[in-house]
Structure formats: C-alpha cells, structure tokens
Amino acid sequence: MSLGFSAKSQAQSTVLEQWPLLADNVATVAVTGITPTTPTFTSLVLSDNSAASGTIPGYSAARGQAFAPLSTGGGWSSTGTPPGPGTNPSRSFYEEFTVLAASGYSLRVDSLILTSAINNSAAGHLGVSYSTDGFTTINEVSGGNFTASGVTQPTGTTGGFPNPVTLPNQTAGPTVNANTFRLALNGATGVTVASGKTLSIRLYYGVGSSGTPRQAQLKSVSAKGASTVACNAAFAYASSSFCQSGANPTPTITGTTGGTFSSTSGLTIDPATGTINLTGSTAGTYTVTYTASSTCSSTQTITITSGSSASFSYGASSYCTSSTATARQCWQPAPVQVLFRLRPPASPWTPLPVLLRRATRPPARIP
Incomplete structure (x- = not known):
C-alpha cells in the first residue's frame, strides 16, 4: 500500500537524524540544525539475552533493537499479570523518538522511515503518533509506503494509532527494504519544528501471542525533511x-x-x-x-x-502683590498739580515768604 508521498515531497526530503539501533540508541545527525537525541521506552524493556528470552540480546546487527513488556520477551497479553497491550497497540506501551531543532534553525519533518518486525509472532502491530507540544495534542501519521513491509496490509491502514500497520514475523530479524515502512507526517506538507522546539514521535506496539519469547524488533529509524536557518528579523x-x-x-x-x-x-x-x-x-x-x-x-x-509651540500670555502686564485669590491690576495715581503763591509778610519780623499749596487728591483705588 502506498499513501501520502508524492515524487516532489520525496525529492525535497533528506535524512535529518538517524538511529541505527544496532549497538545502542545513539543518534547520528546528518545535517546542520539538529540537536541529537536518544529514544526512550515506556512500559517496554530491552531483551536480556537470557535463555528465557531465546538468548536474544537487546541490540544486535541482525535484529537491531529487541524489546517487550518483559525482558524475557513476554508480557504482551492483555489478560496477563500485569496486563500487556494485547494484539492492538496501547497508548501505555511505546518507544518515543524526538527531533530537536537547534538554536537558530527551523525544521520541516515530513516522514519517518523504519525497519521493524516481530520475533516469533504474526500478530504484531505498530501505530505511530506525533506531537509538537509534548502530546497535549496528538496527531496521527497520514499514510505512507508499506509495499516493502512483507505483509499485505488491511484496507484503510494508515500507520496511525487507530489504524496500525501489521508487522511481519521475522525470527532472524527484520531486513532493511524488505521490512521497511515509510510513514508520512502531515502528508507531503510535513511538520514544522521551530528553533529550540521538539517533535516527539511515539511508536506503539502490540503483539497478540501470549507465549515467550516474543520480541518487537526495530532498526534503521530515520526522520526525513529539511533544515533551514530560522527566521529572525527582530x-x-x-x-x-x-x-x-x-x-x-x-x-x-x-x-x-x-x-x-x-x-x-x-x-x-x-x-x-x-x-x-x-x-x-x-x-x-x-x-x-x-x-x-x-x-x-x-x-x-x-x-x-510636528514641533510644539511654547508661546503663552497673561491678561495684563501689571498685577498687585496683595491679591490672594487672583491677580488684580493695581491703581495708577493721577498727576498732582502744585501751586505756589507769595504774600507779604504779616510783620517785619517774618523773614521768609509763606508758601501756600493746593493739590488735587489722588483718585480712589481701583479694585
């Protein structure tokens, strides 16, 4: 089955980050703009290479990563103690991969490529979801290319959690290309990851067989897309x-x-x-x-x-200092006229003339 990939989107994509999973879970960064990350398990553990596990190690070149709810390869049954996911994937059993955009870069992640199979069971399923906010919001993969998975997929298979892909039974481990799944994230558009932000991708597994050992096997996981210098025009x-x-x-x-x-x-x-x-x-x-x-x-x-005006004016140019409420204009005195007249002395003993004075009174004070 082939869904969600166009020739144009495939041509524009390049490997951003890859997890070989052959000896450990260390990532290989393929382009500038990626901060390397390591995947983590929730309710799943690596195979312990014991006799009970079929002497299957947690990492190997043939199988890649081998894991199950129990280290011996058991614990898948939904009716077991403790209960496992059962045939269909459960939100409680998954491996999480993250793609972190380095500072100053933004990413477009459009697909997840992985090679996976189940050891010793044909009743295994894989559903893939992703989120850019720590799974407060959950998005499902929107199809992909499953023709090389080695299994005829049911009609309506998209690879998302509600419509998981059926995994092949490979007791010697999955084979790249023959058991490879190409899953689309948001169609050909892809998912934008801003500078310093993280895209989280969860792989949910389910296996219907209750016997042991039954391990999920996973290797050659790659996130593809494009890396660009982040926009910063501040x-x-x-x-x-x-x-x-x-x-x-x-x-x-x-x-x-x-x-x-x-x-x-x-x-x-x-x-x-x-x-x-x-x-x-x-x-x-x-x-x-x-x-x-x-x-x-x-x-x-x-x-x-425009420029501001600083001009101002008062109502008059002269005011009384005695006014307390408002400035009030003071009175101006009228001109004063002084007249002098000489008269003869009253007696010979008066040596000087007597000066007579007449003046006009000043006007009343103007309020």
Whole structure:
C-alpha cells in the first residue's frame, strides 16, 4: 500500500537524524540544525539475552533493537499479570523518538522511515503518533509506503494509532527494504519544528501471542525533511514616537543583519541602516518593515509629530502683590498739580515768604 508521498515531497526530503539501533540508541545527525537525541521506552524493556528470552540480546546487527513488556520477551497479553497491550497497540506501551531543532534553525519533518518486525509472532502491530507540544495534542501519521513491509496490509491502514500497520514475523530479524515502512507526517506538507522546539514521535506496539519469547524488533529509524536557518528579523527603535525637531533615530537589529528597511510614502528612511530623516518626513504614523530574506521580515509602528509651540500670555502686564485669590491690576495715581503763591509778610519780623499749596487728591483705588 502506498499513501501520502508524492515524487516532489520525496525529492525535497533528506535524512535529518538517524538511529541505527544496532549497538545502542545513539543518534547520528546528518545535517546542520539538529540537536541529537536518544529514544526512550515506556512500559517496554530491552531483551536480556537470557535463555528465557531465546538468548536474544537487546541490540544486535541482525535484529537491531529487541524489546517487550518483559525482558524475557513476554508480557504482551492483555489478560496477563500485569496486563500487556494485547494484539492492538496501547497508548501505555511505546518507544518515543524526538527531533530537536537547534538554536537558530527551523525544521520541516515530513516522514519517518523504519525497519521493524516481530520475533516469533504474526500478530504484531505498530501505530505511530506525533506531537509538537509534548502530546497535549496528538496527531496521527497520514499514510505512507508499506509495499516493502512483507505483509499485505488491511484496507484503510494508515500507520496511525487507530489504524496500525501489521508487522511481519521475522525470527532472524527484520531486513532493511524488505521490512521497511515509510510513514508520512502531515502528508507531503510535513511538520514544522521551530528553533529550540521538539517533535516527539511515539511508536506503539502490540503483539497478540501470549507465549515467550516474543520480541518487537526495530532498526534503521530515520526522520526525513529539511533544515533551514530560522527566521529572525527582530529590530527596534528606542521609542515609538519622535518629534520632527529631534535627532534622527537608528534602530537596533538583534536578528539577522544585512537586510533592508522600508516604509510607506511620507517617511524618509535609509534602506540599509533604518535611520529616519525626521525633518524630511511628514508628520504621521508609519509601519517600518525590516526584511532579512524573502521569507523573513518583521515590522514596527512609529509616529512622527510636528514641533510644539511654547508661546503663552497673561491678561495684563501689571498685577498687585496683595491679591490672594487672583491677580488684580493695581491703581495708577493721577498727576498732582502744585501751586505756589507769595504774600507779604504779616510783620517785619517774618523773614521768609509763606508758601501756600493746593493739590488735587489722588483718585480712589481701583479694585
């Protein structure tokens, strides 16, 4: 069965991270932008290579990774003690792989390639789910290419948890290509993993046989997609508002440098540095765009205001200092006229003339 893969999506994909699982669970990083991770088990353990397990080791070149609910290869039965998953996969029994985008890079993961089979049982199944938020939200794989799995898959098989693939019975271990499954994540679109974020992929196993030893076998797991430099066009001006009479502002670029600045008509801006010519710009509100690449840009809104007036006036130019409520204009005195007249002395003993004075009284005080 072949679902979910187009020639275009396959051509664009490359191996991002691979887990051979032949001697350990250490990953091999194939491209820049990946932080290597190691898979973990939940309710599953490696085979202990004991007689009860059929002397099957946890890791080998032939089988890859061999595991079961019990180290002896048992514990699959849903009616056992403790109960196992049974024939169909259970959300409680899985191995989790993670793909972590390194700082400064973003990923598109579109497929998971793996080689898997069951030892000593034809009633094994595998369902695959993925999540970008720690499985708060669960997504199912959306089909893939199962023609090389060695088993005729039932109609409606997608490889997701609700519609798992049937695994072949391979007592000598699975064979790459002959027992390889190619599972699509979100069709040809793939899943975007932002810088520093993680894509988690869980492989849920179920085996219907209750006898031992029955081990799931897994090797050559690869996550495919593309790695790109993450978009970071962050920049900022010191303020969001500037006066035309102020100093020309230049933004600080904290993202990828070497981009260009632009804005709408009316704002005079240097495309290389982002410096705004305030006097050459019209007062108003503008959106400044910094473009780091054809697919990476960011914006900031700024406002330019015209110069402010500092003029003011009072109602009069003279006020009384005695007023307590409001300034009140003081009275101005009217001109004073003084007249002098000489008269003869009353007696010879008066040596000097007597001065007579007439004056006009000042007007009443103006309130």
